[in-house]
Structures are given as structure tokens and as C-alpha cells.
Amino acid sequence: MFIKILFRNVFRHKLRTILxxxxxxxxxxxxxxxxxxIDAWYAGVDASxxxxxxxxxxxxxxxxxxxxxxxxxxxxxxITTVSYGNWFGGYYIDEKIFFANFAVEPQSYLELYPExxxxxxxxxxxxxxxxxxxxxxxxxxxxxxxxxxxxxxxxTIFPGNWEFQLNSIYKGRDSTIDETLFFFHWDYLNETVxxxxxxxxxxxxxxxxxxxxxxxxxxxxxxxxxxFENSLAETLTETEKAFQMxxxxxxxxxxxxxxxxxxxxxxxxxxxxxxxxxxSVRERIGEYSVLKSLGFHGWHICALIIGESLVITCSGGVFxxxxxxxxxxxxxxxxxxxxxxxxxxxxxxxLDLGVSIIVGVVAGIFSSWKxxxxxxxxxxxxxx
Amino acid sequence: MALLLFYSFRNLLTRKVTTALxxxxxxxxxxxxTAIIMLAxxxxxxxxxxxxxxxxxxxxxxxxSEVQSVIDRNQASIIETQPEIAxxxxxCKLLAKELVILITLQKRGSDNPANVIIRGIGQRSxxxxxxxxxxxxxxxxxxxxxxVAGQSIAKGFKNTGxxxxxxxxxxxxxxxxxxxAGNTGFSSEIWGDAEQLMQAFRRPVFSSVIFRLRERxxxxxxxxxxxxxxxxxxxxxxxxxYYRKQSEMMATFLRILGISLTAIxxxxxxxxxxxxxxxxxxxxxxxxxxxxxxxxxxxxxxxxFLLESLILGFFGGCTGLIFASLLQFVGVSTMNFQTFSExxxxxxxxxEIAGKAMSFALFMGFSGGILPAMRASHxxxxxxxxxx
Numbered sequence: 001m002f003i004k005i006l007f008r009n010v011f012r013h014k015l016r017t018i019l020x021x022x023x024x025x026x027x028x029x030x031x032x033x034x035x036x037x038i039d040a041w042y043a044g045v046d047a048s049x050x051x052x053x054x055x056x057x058x059x060x061x062x063x064x065x066x067x068x069x070x071x072x073x074x075x076x077x078x079i080t081t082v083s084y085g086n087w088f089g090g091y092y093i094d095e096k097i098f099f100a101n102f103a104v105e106p107q108s109y110l111e112l113y114p115e116x117x118x119x120x121x122x123x124x125x126x127x128x129x130x131x132x133x134x135x136x137x138x139x140x141x142x143x144x145x146x147x148x149x150x151x152x153x154x155x156t157i158f159p160g161n162w163e164f165q166l167n168s169i170y171k172g173r174d175s176t177i178d179e180t181l182f183f184f185h186w187d188y189l190n191e192t193v194x195x196x197x198x199x200x201x202x203x204x205x206x207x208x209x210x211x212x213x214x215x216x217x218x219x220x221x222x223x224x225x226x227x228f229e230n231s232l233a234e235t236l237t238e239t240e241k242a243f244q245m246x247x248x249x250x251x252x253x254x255x256x257x258x259x260x261x262x263x264x265x266x267x268x269x270x271x272x273x274x275x276x277x278x279x280s281v282r283e284r285i286g287e288y289s290v291l292k293s294l295g296f297h298g299w300h301i302c303a304l305i306i307g308e309s310l311v312i313t314c315s316g317g318v319f320x321x322x323x324x325x326x327x328x329x330x331x332x333x334x335x336x337x338x339x340x341x342x343x344x345x346x347x348x349x350x351l352d353l354g355v356s357i358i359v360g361v362v363a364g365i366f367s368s369w370k371x372x373x374x375x376x377x378x379x380x381x382x383x384x
Numbered sequence: 385m386a387l388l389l390f391y392s393f394r395n396l397l398t399r400k401v402t403t404a405l406x407x408x409x410x411x412x413x414x415x416x417x418t419a420i421i422m423l424a425x426x427x428x429x430x431x432x433x434x435x436x437x438x439x440x441x442x443x444x445x446x447x448x449s450e451v452q453s454v455i456d457r458n459q460a461s462i463i464e465t466q467p468e469i470a471x472x473x474x475x476c477k478l479l480a481k482e483l484v485i486l487i488t489l490q491k492r493g494s495d496n497p498a499n500v501i502i503r504g505i506g507q508r509s510x511x512x513x514x515x516x517x518x519x520x521x522x523x524x525x526x527x528x529x530x531x532v533a534g535q536s537i538a539k540g541f542k543n544t545g546x547x548x549x550x551x552x553x554x555x556x557x558x559x560x561x562x563x564x565a566g567n568t569g570f571s572s573e574i575w576g577d578a579e580q581l582m583q584a585f586r587r588p589v590f591s592s593v594i595f596r597l598r599e600r601x602x603x604x605x606x607x608x609x610x611x612x613x614x615x616x617x618x619x620x621x622x623x624x625x626y627y628r629k630q631s632e633m634m635a636t637f638l639r640i641l642g643i644s645l646t647a648i649x650x651x652x653x654x655x656x657x658x659x660x661x662x663x664x665x666x667x668x669x670x671x672x673x674x675x676x677x678x679x680x681x682x683x684x685x686x687x688x689f690l691l692e693s694l695i696l697g698f699f700g701g702c703t704g705l706i707f708a709s710l711l712q713f714v715g716v717s718t719m720n721f722q723t724f725s726e727x728x729x730x731x732x733x734x735x736e737i738a739g740k741a742m743s744f745a746l747f748m749g750f751s752g753g754i755l756p757a758m759r760a761s762h763x764x765x766x767x768x769x770x771x772x
Contacts, residue, residue, distance in 0.1 A: 016659055023655035030648040059552060059585070060486040060499055062451055062724070095448065096633075159446050159617070198454065230554070232586065236488075249496040250719035250726075254638075257423070261645060264412050268649060271409040272656040275402055279663050331644075338637070 006307045013280065020276045021316035024359070027269035028320025028352050029327055034262040035348040036328055041248055041255060043341035047176050048240035050214040052112060053221055055207040056243075058236040061087070064203035065233050076223045078216035079209055083108035085186055086205035090153035090162060092143065098337050099139055101153060101182035103189040106134070112210045115173040122147070122168030130188050132167035136179030138340065140169045153182075158189065159198070180340040209237075269313075270359050277309045277367035288371045289379025298372040305371060306364030310357065317356030321349055388684060392692040395664065402660055403696065409656040410700025410748055411707070413649045418708035418741045420642030422731040423716065424635040430729035431631035434569040435623035438470075438600055439512055442593040442610065445617050449630060449723045450484035451501075455590045459616050466609065468602040469595045472511065479595035480506035483578045485585055486725055487552050490542045498719065498726040500537060502552075504578030512594055516570055521546050521561030524576055529584075531576040532561035536728035540717055544574070553584035569627065572717070572728045594623065633722045650748055653700070657752025661693050665760045672760055673768030682761040689757035690750070697749020701742045708741070709733050 010017055039046075055073065057063035067084070074082050085104035091097060106127055110116065118126075118134065126132045135145065145151065149166045164184050172179050186204070194201045209224075211217050221237040228235045238246075248255070281288075288301050324344060332342035396403045442463055447453035460481045470478045483504030488497045503509075510516060510523065524530035533544045538559075543549070549556045557576065565571045582588055597603060607620040621629075665672070672685060711731040720727045 015662060019655050019659050019662075023652045023659075026648060026651045026655070030645065030652075033648075034645075058488070060488045062486045062499075063585075089452070154446065156446055156448050157452050159444065232554075234554075246497055249494075250498055251721075252496065253716050253718035257420070258641075261416055261420075264416055265649065265652075268409050268412050268652050268656075271405045271412075272652060272659070275405040275409075275656060276659055278401060278405075279659075335640070 002303075002307070005304065006311050009280070009304070009308050010311050016276055016279070017312060020272060020312055021319065023272045024269055024313055024316025024356065025319040025323060027265050027272075028317045028356060029323050031262050031265045031355060032321065032324040032344065032348050032352050033327060033331060034258055034265070035351060036324075036342060036344050037339070038255060038258055038262075039345055039348070040339035040342045041251075043176065043178065043339070044244040045241055045248060047115070047178065047341070048244050050239065050241070051211045051217070052240040053209040053211060053217060053224070053237050054240055054243040055209060055224055055235050055237040056205070058225075058234040061205070063233070064205055065207065065235065067202040067204055069207065069228065069233075069235070070204075072227055073207060073209060073224055076220055076227070078212045078220050080212055081108050081111050081210035083112050083208045083210075084204040084206065085109065085208070086189060087157075088153070088155065088184075088189070089157045090155045092151070092153055095154075095156070099142075099180050099182060101184075103186040104183050105186050106183065109183070109208065112208055115177050116170040117173060118168050118170045126167035129165060129167055130185050131163065131165055133164035133182060133184040134168045134170055135166060135182050136340075137169055137171045138179040138336070139182060140166075142180075142336070145169075158193065160192075160196070162192075175343050176341055178340040180336075208240075266355055266359065269355075270363060273309060273313060273359055273363035274366050276312070277305065277363050278370070280308070281305060281367045281371050285371060285374055285379045286381075289374065289376045292376050293380070301371050302364070302368045305368035306361055309364040309367070310360035313356045313360035313363070314353075317352060320356075321352050324348075324352070388688045389691060392688050392695060395668070395692055396695060399664070402663075403699075406656050406660045407696050407699040407703065410653045410697055410745055411703035413646060413653045413748065414701050414704025414741050414745050415708050416649060417642060417646040417744060418705060418733070418737060419711055419731065420638055420645070421737050421740070422708065422711060422733050424638035424642065425734060425737060426716070426729045426732040427638070427720075427727070428628070428631045428635045429732050430567055430727065431569050431627045432624065433515075433567055434565075435625070435627040436513070436596075437622065437624050438597045439623035440595055440597060440603065440606065441621050441623050441626045442595075442618050443591075443621070443626075445619050447619075450482075450592045451486055451723065451725070453484075453591050455481075455593060455618065457588075457590070459618060460590050460593050462613065462615060463593045463595070463610065463618070466595075466606055468598050468606040470598045472508075476508065477595070478508055478511060479593065480509040480512055481578065481590045481593050482506060482509060483581055483585075483587065483589075484591040485581065485587070489537075489544070489550070492540055492542050498541075499724055500541065501573045501723075501725045502531075502581065503573050503575050504581035505575050506578055509575070509594075512596055513565070513570065515568055516563050516565045518561050519564045521559075524560055526577050527580065528577065529555055529557050529580060530560045531557045531574050532563050533559050534571040534573050534575075535562060535564045536571040536715070536717065537574055538562045540726075540728065553581075555584050567730065569630075569727060572726055630720065630722050634720050637721075646744075650744070654748050654752045657693055657696055657749060658755065660696070661689065661753050661756035662759070664692065665689065665756045668760075669763065669768050669771040672763055673765055673771070676763070676765045677769065686757045686761035689760045690753050693753025693757070694746055694749045697745045697747070697752075698742075700748070701745025704745065705738060705741055709738075 057065050070082050083105050085102045088101045088103050090101050126134050145166050151164045153162045193199050211220050217239055224237045225235050328344055443453040485502045486499045487502055489500045491498055524532055538544050546562055549558050610618055610620050715730050717728040
């Protein structure tokens with residue numbers, strides 16, 4: 001009976017209710033998208049492994065470390081594999097077209113990153129070909145690259161035109177893995193640097209280190225940094241998570257702005273729903289007084305109004321959640337270069353629902369105030 | 385006309401709560417829109433202000449920023465011989481060979497690391513940048529391990545106040561001064577003697593050469609000569625353009641973010657206005673009938689209701705703008721993706737932004753009000769009068 005009344009009341013004013021639902025759907029959609037953008041920012045952090053360490057020059061990432069550190073690092077207790085690489089920072093055709101590209105030691109790198117799935121055949125060709133490169137599935141799709149293509153990158157840090165042959169395309173183990181990366185042989189970079197004499201040779205940008213078990217990481221990191229203390233190139237070693245996190249925290253301001261904005265959305269919906277509900281209540285003051293004179297209590301009335309606003313917000317919320325999926329596909333197509341991993345998490349959906357419920361309850365409480373406190377005699381005057 | 389305006393206005397006043405709620409929804413949208421556009425504007429403004437129009441920056445070809453650029457001593461000396469370089473009164477050339485390096489420092493208040501620019505300066509660096517002034521302490525002496533910190537750095541990072549020492553590149557550096565570079569990128573830099581920094585970092589090359597032009601128009605000549613010289617692999621850019629380019633990516637990102645967000649939000653606010661206006665029309669059916677009966681035209685009724693929602697939009701716009709303009713007193717610091725280094729700037733508002741925000745608010749009012757106003761103007765007089 002109660003539920004029936006709620007639904008009947010909701011659709012007494014069809015246009016108004018439908019408009020309000022649309023408003024909520026749009027707001028929940030934007031709230032969900034914003035949450036997904038924030039998650040996308042942390043994708044690198046979430047995808048990092050607990051058994052990998054990153055060592056870099058303690059001055060900053062723009063300084064390199066000698067290749068000779070490799071063997072010293074390997075001697076530290078608990079370490080299984082040491083790989084190394086450089087941020088190459090090249091661009092394809094136009095400098096505005098961005099994707100990350102690295103020169104790495106391929107054999108050990110692929111050992112450390114089992115989440116990049118490559119067929120054995122392609123992997124062998126890539127490892128043997130010094131000018132070979134390996135790219136992610138999404139990147140290959142973006143430029144329509146196929147195995148065997150010659151790709152030319154223009155260097156910004158290491159000047160010149162660099163030619164690569166595409167030997168393998170990797171896929172991520174699941175949807176949280178970045179499939180937009182470009183890898184090539186570190187030896188190719190080093191040999192070329194040797195010829196041009198622009199930079200000192202045998203210098204690597206970072207070491208990636210595999211550790212036996214997660215509880216050895218802190219100890220191993222300390223041991224590595226102690227080894228190179230007071231040398232010409234002091235190191236800073238941290239877990240992969242912390243390393244990725246340091247990038248996220250650099251753009252913290254923007255993240256905070258987005259978080260603030262997603263709170264503002266909630267207030268925008270709230271103002272729309274409160275407006276609708278208080279209109280409905282104003283129109284029905286007479287009815288509520290009739291109910292009161294029949295012996296219904298204030299909280300009965302309150303429940304009716306809150307229930308009604310919950311029906312509106314939750315149905316709007318569900319529509320909003322459903323439309324988040326196609327919207328996020330479109331959004332990720334538009335800004336895919338900024339966010340290689342763009343997935344809607346279960347947490348986001350739960351938050352969407354939570355927001356719908358909270359807004360419904362708060363709006364109901366706000367607007368039922370008048371109906372609950374009005375004196376019966378006064379309210380009945382409005383019954384016409 | 386005045387009567388109509390008055391009628392619309394009084395109608396809004398009779399239903400205070402609804403008016404306030406609808407206008408505040410719009411105000412929030414306008415606020416978000418203005419704030420994000422102000423952020424992009426502030427970033428761009430700061431970086432564009434950093435450059436002087438008559439200064440030329442020389443970088444290695446294909447380097448996108450000073451950090452990536454390498455210029456060896458020979459090449460730097462060849463640049464020094466160009467005749468278009470301005471002279472000071474004492475006959476010295478207004479040219480500085482500089483070194484730009486990124487180091488990681490800890491922010492105050494949180495332990496987050498951030499990349500900070502350290503600029504190795506020459507004797508003339510300060511003369512090339514008239515906006516930089518020492519506000520506490522003094523400039524570093526040549527040949528010593530002394531540094532000066534920009535104001536934003538001194539405020540935002542640990543151990544960078546006057547008299548403090550920072551350890552990097554295996555040496556202790558003393559902060560002997562704080563400089564203020566106004567609202568420019570230099571405020572987010574640390575300066576020290578280029579030769580000392582080169583030794584410490586073991587980088588025996590410069591990053592960039594900056595000089596002042598003798599005449600503004602000589603830029604093309606000197607650019608061509610430098611870029612066609614077979615001994616050099618360098619590029620010349622006007623300093624203003626160099627810094628503008630450094631802000632493009634980030635500003636574009638913020639603008640896209642702001643516009644796409646507010647496009648979605650505005651739908652919510654427009655719907656709020658629509659609900660309000662539809663119920664205003666429904667509540668005043670009898671009034672509309674009366675107005676029509678005493679001879680008001682359909683168009684006047686349309687105009688009256690449209691004005692009402694435009695006034696709503698105007699209120700919302702004003703409120704949003706007032707709150708957004710308060711943001712000007714807030715400083716922000718974030719990493720510029722393009723230079724990979726920390727930059728402090730302020731939200732900045734221009735007439736253009738205020739105009740855009742206001743027209744956006746009025747547009748929301750218009751799109752929320754047009755359908756209900758049409759409904760009001762198309763009512764049948766007799767039926768409308770029955771409602772009383």
C-alpha cells in the first residue's frame with residue numbers, strides 16, 4: 001500500500017518528475033566520470049607490483065646512473081632480476097602526439113613484467129633484432145601499426161630520427177594494464193650515443209629490480225642506497241608503487257580540483273531535488289493535513305515524502321549509472337592519450353548509488369519540514 | 385516593458401526558496417566553469433609574463449625545454465659573437481649562458497617530492513630579467529656555493545628559507561637571498577652560479593643561452609644566421625614564445641576539462657530552471673488568462689516568463705562570479721607536464737572570462753525558460769481563466 005502511494009505520488013506531475021530524474025541521471029553520470037578520471041590517474045599505482053623496486057638518481061629523474069651499478073645491485077641479498085632502461089621521450093610525426101617510449105634491456109624487462117603478454121615467436125624476434133621494438137595493443141591500433149612496419153621516432157632528449165622495426169605487440173593481462181607503451185633495445189640507444197658523443201655512454205635512467213618476496217623490499221632498498229652513498233651518483237630506491245605515487249602527487253593540485261568539483265555536482269543535484277520536492281509538498285499541504293486529522297503521525301508524513309524523493313533519486317541514479325558506460329567509452333576515446341587505462345570500478349558504482357540515496361534522504365528531510373510542522377487547521381484551509 | 389520587467393522580478397521574489405535553490409544550482413555551475421578557466425588562464429599568464437619580448441632563447445635543436453637542451457662551450461661562444469646582441473653602458477654584451485637542472489625537493493606540509501628548477505646563472509642573468517628583484521638577503525657571489533630561492537620556492541619547500549642550507553650534488557648550498565619575480569615562472573626557481581653548479585653536477589655543458597636584441601626587428605636575421613651555421617645545431621626562439629609554448633599543453637588540458645565538465649553540469653542546472661519555470665507557469669495560469677484578457681499580447685507573456693528565467697540566470701551568474709573572483713587570492717602549485725617541474729601560479733580572471741561566464745549563465749537561463757514561456761504564451765484564454 002505504502003509503496004503504491006509513493007509511486008502514485010511520484011507520477012502525479014509527470015513532466016516535473018521526468019525532468020528531475022534526467023537532472024539526477026546527468027549529475028550521477030558526471031560524478032561517475034569524475035571518479036573514473038581520478039581512478040585513471042592512479043592506474044599506474046594500482047598496476048604496480050609489490051616485488052619490484054625502482055632505483056634512480058637521487059638528484060632527480062633527469063640524471064642518470066652508471067651501467068656498472070647493475071652488478072653491484074645484483075649482489076644485494078634477496079634480489080632476483082635487475083633490468084634497466086631510459087625514458088626516451090621521442091615523438092611520432094608530431095610532438096603533440098604523445099605516448100610513453102622507453103629504451104630497456106628487453107630480456108630482463110619482460111621477465112620482470114609477466115603482465116605484458118607476448119607470443120613466444122614474436123618475443124624471440126624482438127629479442128634478436130637490435131633495432132626491434134615492442135608496442136602495446138592499444139598503441140598499435142591507434143596508429144594502425146602491423147608487425148614488420150618501420151616506425152620512425154624523433155628524439156627530443158636524444159636528437160635525430162630513430163628507426164625501429166615493429167617485432168611484437170603485447171597485450172595486458174587484464175584491463176588494468178597499460179597497453180600504450182613503446183619499448184626498444186637499450187643497446188641500440190647506447191651504441192648511437194657512443195657514435196654521436198652528445199652524452200656520456202653507459203648511463204641508464206633507472207633500474208628496475210625484482211625482489212624475492214614483498215617483505216624483503218624495504219631491506220633491499222636500504223641496502224642498495226647504502227652501497228652508493230657518497231658516490232658521484234647517489235641513488236634513491238623505492239617500491240614501484242611509491243615511484244608511481246610520486247608522479248601522482250606532483251599533479252595533486254589538479255586531482256584535488258577534480259575531487260572538489262565532484263562534490264559540487266552533488267550540491268547541484270541536491271538543489272534541483274529539494275526544489276522539486278518542496279514544490280510537491282507545497283501543493284499537497286492540504287492532503288497532509290487530512291492525513292494528520294485521520295490520525296497519522298508526523299513521521300508517517302515524513303516517510304511518505306522521503307520515500308517519494310528516494311524513488312525519484314534512485315531511478316535517476318540507475319539511469320545515470322547505466323549511461324556512464326557508453327559515456328566513459330566516448331570520453332576515453334577522446335582523451336585516451338592522457339589516460340591509457342580508463343575503467344569504471346565497482347567502487348564508483350556503489351558511490352553513485354550512495355550519493356543517490358543520500359541526496360534523496362536529505363532532500364526529503366528538507367522539504368518535509370513544512371508538512372510535518374504545519375498546524376492542521378491551517379493546512380486544511382489549503383485543501384480545496 | 386518596465387511593467388513586464390517588474391512583474392517578472394516580483395514573481396521571483398514571491399517564491400524565495402525556489403528562486404534561491406535554482407539560482408544557487410546555476411551559481412555552482414558558473415563557479416566551476418570560471419574556476420577551471422581561471423586556472424588555465426593563470427598558468428598561461430604566469431608563463432607568458434616570464435618571457436621578455438626582446439630576449440632570445442637559444443636551445444639545442446629539437447629540445448622542447450631548457451632541461452633537455454645541451455649547448456657546449458664552443459657553441460655558446462659562437463653565439464656570443466653575433467652583432468645583434470644589445471650592449472650595456474659599460475660595453476658588456478647583454479647575454480647569459482645558463483644551466484638548467486631539475487632536482488627533487490620535499491614540499492612543506494606534506495612529504496611529497498617535487499621537481500624544482502635550479503638555474504645556473506651568469507653575470508648578466510639578472511639584467512636580462514628586469515622583473516626579478518631581491519627582497520631579502522643578497523645575490524650569490526660568483527664562485528661560491530651560494531644560492532637564491534624564488535619566493536614561491538621559499539614558501540613551499542623545506543629548508544629553502546633565508547640562511548638555510550640544502551644538500552644536493554654532494555655539496556652544501558647556502559640560501560643567501562630570496563628573490564621576487566612577481567607573477568612569473570622564475571618565482572618557482574632556485575638560482576646559483578652556473579660554473580659552480582656545472583662542477584657539482586659534473587655537467588660541463590650549458591643548457592641555454594639568452595640574450596637581449598639590440599633592435600626588436602633584428603630577430604629574423606640572427607635566427608637565420610644561427611640556424612644556418614654549420615658549426616651549430618641550435619634553434620633561436622623569442623623568449624615570450626618559448627614560455628608560451630611551455631604552457632600550452634597544460635592550459636589546453638585544463639580548458640578541455642573545464643569545458644567538458646561544465647557542459648555536463650549545465651544540463652543539470654538548465655533542468656532545475658525548467659522545473660521552476662514550468663511550475664511558475666502552472667501556478668499562475670489564472671494570472672496569465674487575466675493578462676491576456678485585458679489585452680497583453682502573446683509575445684509579451686512569452687517575454688515576461690523568459691525575462692524571469694533570464695533574471696534567474698543573471699543572479700546565478702553574479703553569485704558564481706563573485707565567489708570565483710575570490711579565488712584570485714589563492715595560490716596554486718602543480719607540476720607542469722611539459723617542463724616536468726613545479727610551477728606556482730594564481731587563479732586569474734580577465735574581462736573576457738567574466739563575460740564568457742555571464743553569457744553562459746544567461747544562456748542557461750534562456751534554455752531553461754524558453755519551453756515554459758512558450759507554454760504560457762500559447763494558453764487558451766477561456767480555459768486559463770477557469771483555473772482561478
